[in-house]
Amino acid sequence: MVATENKQERKEKTDRKPRRDNNRNQAPRVEDEFDKKMVAVNRISKTVKGGRKMRFNALVCVGNHKGKVGIGMGKATEVSLAIEKATVAAKKHVIDVAMNGTTIPHEVDGIFETTKIIMMPSKEGNGVIAGGAVRDVVELAGIRDITTKLYGSNNPVNCVKATFEGLKALKTAEQVAALRGVSSDTLK
Numbered sequence: 001m002v003a004t005e006n007k008q009e010r011k012e013k014t015d016r017k018p019r020r021d022n023n024r025n026q027a028p029r030v031e032d033e034f035d036k037k038m039v040a041v042n043r044i045s046k047t048v049k050g051g052r053k054m055r056f057n058a059l060v061c062v063g064n065h066k067g068k069v070g071i072g073m074g075k076a077t078e079v080s081l082a083i084e085k086a087t088v089a090a091k092k093h094v095i096d097v098a099m100n101g102t103t104i105p106h107e108v109d110g111i112f113e114t115t116k117i118i119m120m121p122s123k124e125g126n127g128v129i130a131g132g133a134v135r136d137v138v139e140l141a142g143i144r145d146i147t148t149k150l151y152g153s154n155n156p157v158n159c160v161k162a163t164f165e166g167l168k169a170l171k172t173a174e175q176v177a178a179l180r181g182v183s184s185d186t187l188k
Contacts, residue, residue: 034062034070034094036087037136040156041079059157060086062094063140070094071137071164073157098170102144105173110166115158116151119166133159141167 042057056079063069070093074085098105103121110117117134122145130138130148133156138146150159177184 032091033064034068034091035065035140036060036062036090037140038083038086039071039133039136039160041082044075056082058082058086059160060090061137061140061160062087062090063137063142065140065142067097067099067142068094069097069137069141069164069167071160095164095168097141097143097167098172098175099141099143100172103146104143104170106170108166108169110162110164110169112162112165113158114152115155115162117159117162117166118149118151119163120147120149121145122147132156134163136160137163137167 038058038060040059043054044057045052045054047053055075055077057073057075058079059071059073060083061069061071070090072086072089072091072093074082074087074089076082076085100121102124104119105121107118107120110119119138122129124145126145126147128135128138128144128146130146131150131154134148134150137160138148148163153159171179174184177186
């Protein structure tokens with residue numbers, strides 16, 4: 001008889017609602033303007049006294065498709081943590097990309113280590129002619145018409161960094177005119 005009473009008491013306790021609304025304490029989720037794309041994940045290991053220590057290295061690119069793009073790398077013991085760290089790093093290193101409509105204003109070279117990428121403007125409707133890692137960065141920046149050629153190493157990390165260096169070097173006619181102290185009409 002006592003055992004059945006205890007079961008009923010326990011059942012009554014579990015039927016109760018939680019004391020607090022747990023969602024009230026959490027901060028509201030903020031949607032940011034950036035889309036993210038995971039470009040590469042590598043497993044890396046460090047040999048220590050007790051054996052090999054495995055970690056993951058992630059490369060993430062973020063962009064708003066309107067002329068802003070950033071890249072970041074993160075390392076952690078789990079892939080999801082590495083991606084999260086890389087995303088935070090990418091959002092800290094966002095740059096503005098100079099654009100001329102849907103393409104870039106002029107031809108530019110991006111060089112990082114042994115990777116060299118040549119980016120050339122294309123006429124509207126040509127599309128993105130780029131491979132793998134370069135395509136991810138260019139599309140997130142919002143460039144819809146571009147032709148690229150890659151020389152040297154095709155390692156995704158080097159390709160992304162070379163592309164980023166090239167995009168940083170882009171300048172519009174107005175920016176060049178302001179640097180030279182002339183009107184933008186004289187440059188055209």
